[in-house]
């Protein structure tokens with residue numbers, strides 16, 4: 001086997017996959033055909049290739065070892081994805097085609113969630129929720145098949161469990177991450193309960209009796225939308241980037257796709273078609289808080305990919321620790337709940353209630369992902385039987401409100417992506433604390449902040465977030481800046 005060919009093919013595979021996503025989500029191509037791309041590059045994801053890369057990595061040292069480990073991780077996770085691709089297609093197909101009935105009204109399954117979280121009528125929300133849960137009963141056998149296949153393949157690849165497989169290939173210290181989250185969860189428990197009861201008071205439902213759809217509806221917070229106007233989203237982003245010395249209009253490699261197309265995804269996304277030469281930042285501004293959040297988030301991914309060194313190895317451009325890119329995405333996104341940034345960019349009479357809302361949302365997500373991690377560590381080490389109840393119990397312990405047991409497979413991403421988000425949340429608060437210390441509370445108006453992050457962006461995903469934390473002056477991941485930030489803004 002030829003390692004250089006594997007590298008070149010992996011790059012081509014990733015480029016084609018992102019181009020396919022771009023064409024479909026931007027509304028320029030109707031069907032999405034990831035399966036054919038997998039088929040074309042199937043040789044990258046065979047048992048033989050995985051074993052070959054593993055033994056090459058074991059014999060290597062230094063930079064070679066780092067690169068080969070990343071290749072091995074990509075090849076083995078690709079093997080798993082390739083094995084379940086029909087089930088993945090089936091899941092997509094059910095979700096895309098299902099129509100649910102609510103009273104006399106019919107609506108597409110996927111669209112029903114939008115209707116649900118935008119409705120002020122609790123009974124109507126509950127009716128949609130119940131119908132959606134029936135679709136989940138139909139989806140669950142497919143989802144179950146996928147997860148069982150993941151578990152079996154991890155064992156075939158020589159790992160005791162799927163959890164240990166992911167921990168090994170992604171080099172994730174799940175136990176110490178869980179320990180950190182346990183600290184955050186116990187330290188913010190009272191704060192969470194108090195603020196959530198306040199959030200729920202307008203609809204008169206106690207936290208313990210609230211349903212998922214109530215929480216989704218309240219976090220939708222339409223009342224703040226008027227401050228985040230559709231036509232101001234892109235100018236606010238450009239102004240913010242200029243503040244750190246980046247002129248988006250002059251960046252030839254970042255393509256801003258703002259064209260209105262009927263089938264374009266309303267949610268912003270970033271598709272790196274060629275790193276760093278051709279990065280698509282796709283938006284169809286709708287206005288509203290969520291829209292600003294997702295635009296800034298995706299712009300963080302785009303700038304990271306766009307500033308990767310051109311002669312950087314394939315592995316560092318495309319593979320490696322996904323928490324790294326998520327960190328840079330969060331760094332831009334969370335400017336939307338930064339008091340100093342808001343004062344410069346968004347006109348509001350009273351910033352406090354918006355900030356309270358913003359930090360409660362963030363705290364909610366941190367606790368939710370902490371609970372999800374705890375649950376995933378169980379399902380991916382003990383297997384599926386009885387896990388629907390474990391899911392409900394674990395999530396309710398941390399979040400209090402109700403969680404239907406049959407969400408236990410749908411409310412889960414592959415490959416412990418939960419852990420990668422959590423690492424990014426932790427590291428982003430550390431990185432931001434350094435920027436504030438070096439360049440002040442208005443670091444986002446200082447081009448030296450841009451130079452500082454550009455130096456990190458240039459590495460691509462060569463280093464993981466633990467190594468990057470060490471590079472910027474910490475001994476490793478440290479959850480305290482994140483806890484401090486929550487307590488300062490919400491306490």
Ligand SMILES: [Zn+2]
Pocket residue numbers: 297301325326329
């Ligand atoms: Zn992201």
